[in-house]
Amino acid sequence: MKGQAKQTVVFAGPSIHGLDRAPFSAMTFKPPAAAGDVLAAVRSGARIIGLIDGLYGDCAAVWHKELLYALSRGIIVIGAASMGALRAVECEMFGMLGLGQVFEQYRLGTRVSxxxxxxxxxxxxxxxxxxxxxxxxxxxxxxxxxxxxxxxxxxxxxxxxxxxxxxxxxxxxxxxxxxxxxxxxxxxxxxxxxxKKADALLLLQMVQDGGMPGAAPPEWTFQETVFFRNLLACQEPGDETA
Incomplete structure (x- = not known):
């Protein structure tokens, strides 16, 4: 189980405040994601990434490009509840999975902000x-x-x-x-x-139960940009796991 938890990373914070995390032993919890955090998880060997909460305002938010990088490498990426729901709607056509009420509201356009x-x-x-x-x-x-x-x-x-x-x-x-x-x-x-908490729990339960569909091979090619290469360069040497 420890090996599975290392390969499964969930970024969450206020959406699961007060939640007993003991039943969710199949994953490693990380704080709300900022720019570069998803990329770091990929380079550390994650095979499943759950995005619930993310930072913004005082720092750069998690990039779409790093989510696309994860998807291009066959990693399952799931979003719900908060920042995860937003990014899932924006990256759904590239293979990111979204679930929950908040995701559906943005997906259907009943929410836009x-x-x-x-x-x-x-x-x-x-x-x-x-x-x-x-x-x-x-x-x-x-x-x-x-x-x-x-x-x-x-x-x-x-x-x-x-x-x-x-x-x-x-x-x-x-x-x-x-x-x-x-x-x-x-x-x-x-x-x-x-x-938001209800949607976050849906994501956690799906990951814990192993109910995610397998990652389909992408029908697109990831294109690096100078900005993405700069983000890669900011990662500590030796972060990447084969």
Missing amino acids: DADVALSHGPAELDFCPLTVSLVDAEATIEGLRDTLDQTQCQRLIAAARSVHFSRRTWKAVVALAGYDADIASTCARNMVSV
């Missing part, structure tokens, strides 16, 4: 605890409260959630902007629905 999955979170030392609420989870939570809140309340809460920047989108901020009192913020927090 990358910001819908964004949130602020704590550091690794705090298990990447979410500090704000993503729009996908805010909307799912409000929809789930339609038997508790009236239609006007739900509409105003959704409008408020959509208008608040992800870095400030707490239930307190959303409810205040909608013009309601703190009791509703508490109700939303208690009844939180996390589509």
Whole structure:
């Protein structure tokens, strides 16, 4: 199992905060991916790569090019929940697998903004605890409260959630902007629905159970660019595994 875990890498953080990882022994967990991290996993011998969470803003996000590089080498690459869902939609035609509600929403075009999955979170030392609420989870939570809140309340809460920047989108901020009192913020927090966590669990369970289809030989040729060669050059010598 240890050998399998070394060959299976999953990049995740806030989407699986608080999750018991013991049942998922078939994989090695890595922090949210930034540019170069997927490439490093490939060069370290990974044969299955799961992308759930990724970094952005303060650093370069994971490149499409490194995902294509992995796919060109016959590596299974799966995305879900957050950055993984976005990249899976963008790279699906090249063989990247996507799953879950968030992936389907972007795939069908019912969501188009990358910001819908964004949130602020704590550091690794705090298990990447979410500090704000993503729009996908805010909307799912409000929809789930339609038997508790009236239609006007739900509409105003959704409008408020959509208008608040992800870095400030707490239930307190959303409810205040909608013009309601703190009791509703508490109700939303208690009844939180996390589509992102549910999608992340789908990916983890699929990887743990070995339910992925085999990687088909690509019908395209990977084209290196000067930027990709520069990214390769930034990797430590000796990183690559045969």
